[in-house]
Amino acid sequence: MADYLHREHAAPEGRPLLVLLHGTGGDENQFVELGRQLMPEAGLLAPRGDVSEAGAARFFRRRAEGQYDMADLARATGKMARFVKAAAERRQASGTIGLGYSNGANILASVLLDAPGVFDAAVLMHPLIPFEPAAVPQLSGLRVLITAGRRDPICPPALTERLADTLRAGGATVTLHWHEGGHEIREDEIAAAAQFLSGDASRVAA
Numbered sequence: 644m645a646d647y648l649h650r651e652h653a654a655p656e657g658r659p660l661l662v663l664l665h666g667t668g669g670d671e672n673q674f675v676e677l678g679r680q681l682m683p684e685a686g687l688l689a690p691r692g693d694v695s696e697a698g699a700a701r702f703f704r705r706r707a708e709g710q711y712d713m714a715d716l717a718r719a720t721g722k723m724a725r726f727v728k729a730a731a732e733r734r735q736a737s738g739t740i741g742l743g744y745s746n747g748a749n750i751l752a753s754v755l756l757d758a759p760g761v762f763d764a765a766v767l768m769h770p771l772i773p774f775e776p777a778a779v780p781q782l783s784g785l786r787v788l789i790t791a792g793r794r795d796p797i798c799p800p801a802l803t804e805r806l807a808d809t810l811r812a813g814g815a816t817v818t819l820h821w822h823e824g825g826h827e828i829r830e831d832e833i834a835a836a837a838q839f840l841s842g843d844a845s846r847v848a849a
Contacts, residue, residue, distance in 0.1 A: 646726055647690035650675055653734070654686035660736035662727055662762075663689040664747025668699035674742065677833070681840050682740070688730050692746065694719070702750040708797065709773045716753060723750055724758035731761075740840065744768040744828060745797070752806060755787070756780060759813075766790070766836045769826055771798040772806045782813030788839040789817065790832040792824045 650671045654660075661682045663674040671689040678687045692700040694715070703719035704712040731739045741762045743751035748770035754761055756776050764786040787810055791803045800821075807817045820835040 647671075647693055647722075649688060649690040651689070651730075652679075652687040654684065656735040657737050658734075659685045659738045659740055660727075660731050660734055661685040661687050662730075662739065662741045662751075663687060664702065664741065664743030664751050665689070665692065665700070666745030666747055667692075667696065667701050669744075669747070670700055674744070678742065681742070681833075681837055685740070686734055686736065688727070690723075690726065692750075693722075701746050703746075709771060711773065713774075716750075717757075719750055720753040720757045724754050724761050727754070728758075728761050738763040740764045740766075742766040742768070742836065743770075745771075745826065755782070755785065755810070755815075756813075759785070764840075766839060767806075768828060768832060768836075769795060769798050770806060771802060772809075773802060775805070776809065779809055779813040782810060782815040785810070785813075785815040786839075787815050787817045788820065788836060790820045790822075790828075790835055792826060792829075793821050794824060795826045797826045 661678050663678045665673040671691040675689055692702040694701045694704050704715040739762050741751045748767040752767055752770050752772050759780045759782055767789045807819055810817050822829050
C-alpha cells in the first residue's frame with residue numbers, strides 16, 4: 644500500500660519519533676514548526692491525509708459532522724498504523740509519540756484503540772470519537788494528554804470525557820486539559836503539551 648505524502652525530518656537513530664497529524668483542511672506542514680518547538684531532539688513525521696472533502700485534506704471520510712464512514716475509518720486506521728510502525732522501525736526510534744488536532748486527533752485515537760503498541764504516548768487536541776469501541780484493548784504503559792474546549796461546538800465535552808474514560812479502562816494514563824473556549828488551539832494547550840512531552844504530565848493543569 645502506498646505511503647502518505649509527507650514531510651520527514653531525520654534525527655539520529657535511537658531518538659524518539661514525533662508523528663504530527665493535521666486537522667481537516669491542513670496538510671503536512673501544519674505542525675512541523677510546533678513539533679520542532681516541542682521536541683527538538685526528535686525525528687518528525689508529518690503525513691498529509693489521503694481523503695479530500697471538497698478540497699480539504701482529511702485522514703478518513705465522514706458522512707456528516709460527527710458521522711463517520713466507519714469502513715473508511717477502519718481502512719485509514721490500518722494504513723496509518725502500518726505507516727507509522729514502518730517509519731519507527733526504519734529509524735530505530737526509541738519511542739513513538741503522536742500529536743494530532745481535530746481530524747488528526749481522531750485518526751490518532753483510532754490507532755491507539757485499534758493497534759496498541761504503535762504509539763507510546765499521544766497528544767489528542769480536540770478529538771471527537773462519536774462511538775464506543777467494541778472492545779477496549781490493553782493499553783498499560785500508554786500515556787495520553789487530551790486537550791479540549793469546554794465550549795467546543797464540534798467536540799462535546801461529554802464525548803471528550805467518554806474517550807478519556809475508555810482509554811483509562813484499558814490501563815492508559817490519561818491527563819485532561821481544558822480551556823474555556825471552543826475548537827481553537829490556545830497557548831495554554833501548547834504549554835500543556837510541552838510539559839507532557841517533557842515527561843512531566845503531573846504538572847499539566849487539569
